[in-house]
Amino acid sequence: MALRITLAGSTGWVGKALVAAIAASDDLELAGAISRSAAGQDAGEAAGLSRLGVPISASLEEALKAPSDVVIDYTKPGAVKAHALTALAQGRHVVVGTSGLSAEDYADIDAQAQQVGRGVLAAGNFSITATLLRRFALEAARYVPDVEVIDYASAKKPDTPSGTARELAELLSEARQPATSKPVAELAGVRETRGGALGAKEPVQVHSLRMPSFVLSCEAVFGADNECLVIRHDAGSSAAPYVAGTLLAARRVGSFTGLRRGLDTIMD
Template structure:
């Protein structure tokens, strides 16, 4: 029996690519779609495909009237937490591809998922190469104490930093060594130019650029005595890199209970 998918954000940049990939898959079935701007339209036609016979709902609650196994969410930062709690309350496992959630939001989702005995896999970036950036950066942080993250995105991206940068900084803070740079609270001048601070253990400085010509890029910059290491991921203009990782997550989200963050949690 195919894995039944409810897709929130079905008319978005990644959402349309996911509709096409699910429709072409032998082991996946799109049974529900959510998009407020396209409510009532056929999910296939709204994605530029032939008719699929799945009507787009205006809310996730409406879409969940159709039985499904997993919800994939690619909506907006302001909506994804409520969607996650709704999906778990309705007995669905969940894949979150939307960025912008805080550490506190993830902690609450984890608690609810454990109570519901459902799995949730969230990633700031489901690209395989972005996942490798994270893996290599975490390894480097064990040896080089000074690291900062630079996040690049288009002028219209609403959240800052990106989910990729936020997730990377929070994970680096757990494994890095104490920095040798002067603490921000000891600086003079305009302290805000040092960026934002993320991470619970040994916080990491994050700098976000928002301007035309960028799609999505993320750098982890490591500095040591007389040498420097830069690890960088650049996304292109297509949503294709995110599709395979998202569907891999959907297929494997039933292998655990609670919240896991990052595609590498199920890659191995």
């Protein structure tokens, strides 16, 4: 039996690519689609494909009237937490591709997932190379305590930092040793130029740039005595790198209970 997918954000950049990939898959079925701007249209036609016979709903609640197994969310930061909690309450597993959630948001989602016995897989970036950036940076943090993150995105990206940078900084905070740089609270001048601190254990400074010509790039910059290391990921203009990782997450999210963050938690 095919795995039934409800896709929130079906007419977005990644959403359209996911509609095409699900339609072409032998083991996946598009059971529902959500897009307020395209409500009532056929999900296939709205994605530039032939008709799929799946009408686009204006809300997740409406789409969940059709039976499904997994909800994939590629919407907006202000909506994704409520979507995840609603989907879990309706007995679905959840894959979160939308960025902008805080650690507290994820804690609430995890608690709900544990309570209802469902799985949630959330990632700031579902591409394989972005996942490798995270893995290599965490390895480097074992040996080099000083690390900061630089986050690049388009001028119109609504959240800061990106999900990729936020997730990386929070994980580095848990893995790194105390920094040798002077604490921000002890600096003179304009302290905001040192960026924002993320992470509960050993906070990591994150600097976000928002300007034209960037899609999404993220750097982990490590500094040691007389040497430095920069690990960087650059995204291209196509949504294709995110599709395979998202669908891998959809296929595996039912194999565990609670929240997991990062594609690498299911890759091995």
